[in-house]
Amino acid sequence: MxxxxxxxxxxxxxxxxxxxxxxxxxxxxxxxxxVEYFKPVSGHNYWLHHAHTQSCLEDGLLVSKDAARARKQFEPKSEILLSNPVHALYAPVNLEKPLRNLTNTLALAGWSSVLVLERFSMPDNGGIETTMLMASRLLENEEVVITQEDAGRLSQGAGLVDVNSLEDVQEFEHSHFEEHVTASFKHLERNTxxxxxxxxxxxxxxxxxxxxxxxxxxxxxxxxxxxxxxxxxxxxxxxxxxxxxxxxxxxxxxxxxxxxxxxxxxxxxxxxxxxxxxxxxxxxxxxxxx
CATH class of the missing domain: 3.40.50 (Rossmann fold)
Known part of the structure; x- marks a missing residue:
């Protein structure tokens, strides 16, 4: 070990x-x-860290800025999706009135930080299985500043799960977080x-x-x-x-x-x-x- x-x-x-x-x-x-580096869970803001968001869009991978920085120090044997198995993306609301937040628990952290995507990855028969939680209704109604197109680019190849509330997210996390994080950790640990x-x-x-x-x-x-x-x-x-x-x-x-x-x-x-x-x-x- x-x-x-x-x-x-x-x-x-x-x-x-x-x-x-x-x-x-x-x-x-x-x-x-x-050496290997493991960041089990993380998140970033689409707007406040837009340079990193652009990097994610170019690669088609929703990942942690910290994980990307740390992994540049060495030649990792693992995929970044397993080095960072859970990562969320937050985005500001498209305001109609100043500071008027959404009446949605996905906006619990305030109008500038609404949960729109959360990726869950784990090893699967020599590959990687990825599930993306997506606030589809908010994206379709253009209630947040990230576009559907950008959300799609960050979700390519993933199985999609629609979420409409923080409770939906927590229910999925309760059932799947430990499985994804623990399996990814064990995969990394075997080779370092x-x-x-x-x-x-x-x-x-x-x-x-x-x-x-x-x-x-x-x-x-x-x-x-x-x-x-x-x-x-x-x-x-x-x-x-x-x-x-x-x-x-x-x-x-x-x-x-x-x-x-x-x-x-x-x-x-x-x-x-x-x-x-x-x-x-x-x-x-x-x-x-x-």
Missing amino acids: ARRILIGGMNPFDSGKTELAIRLINTLLEVGFR EVIIIEGFNDAAWPFDGLKSVDSLLIVGPGHVYTYDPEKFRKGAYLMNRGNLPIREVTYNRVVDLLKPQDLHRIRPSEKLSTGDLEKLGIFGRTGKND
Whole structure:
């Protein structure tokens, strides 16, 4: 089994998870390890990240900007759809009146961020099976700024599931999220020595199928805290409530339960040395030859 490194965020946004993942990838490659990167779930805004949206349209693939950046650091053996099995696209409303939001739960995050597409991918008999949730009614009625044509380009080759509400999305996620993410993770892990798992926002633990990790790093601007992985996992599940997915438990809810093992201070654009890997508890002094 590959060595698993989980990176979580202190903040809901802009913690620096991807930057740390890229630094880890580059240092591990220099040491001589085969590396894979896994981003189980993600999303981006059609308008606010339009340069990335254009890249997705050109490739005909709805994927994470972070996953695309991280994978450029090495020559991945896996397809990006399995490296990033679940990804959502949000788009602003075509307003009729200022700030007048849709009366639809797909617009729960506000008028500028309506869920219009969500891709689910998993390995299937040597290929990839992809399902796309699509807010077809909103697209047909031109209630959002993304066009039907662009939505079609991002959904090519996928099985389509029409969704009209957030409840429809949650029902599909409840039945299929873990299956897609866990199968994709196992597929990647089989062909590498180290797998870096980048969590979603400030989620304490990314998915149920991840039963253990070897190293757990929680990052914020300028800081990386290390934790005992098993104690941290148990803390996350202790704070889970009802039938909510484990990824709904945030770092803020577990931080007072657990004491970090260590604090490592980092600076912008500073490379990680092999000594830093040791300090972060990723490998011992002799690295790959241990």
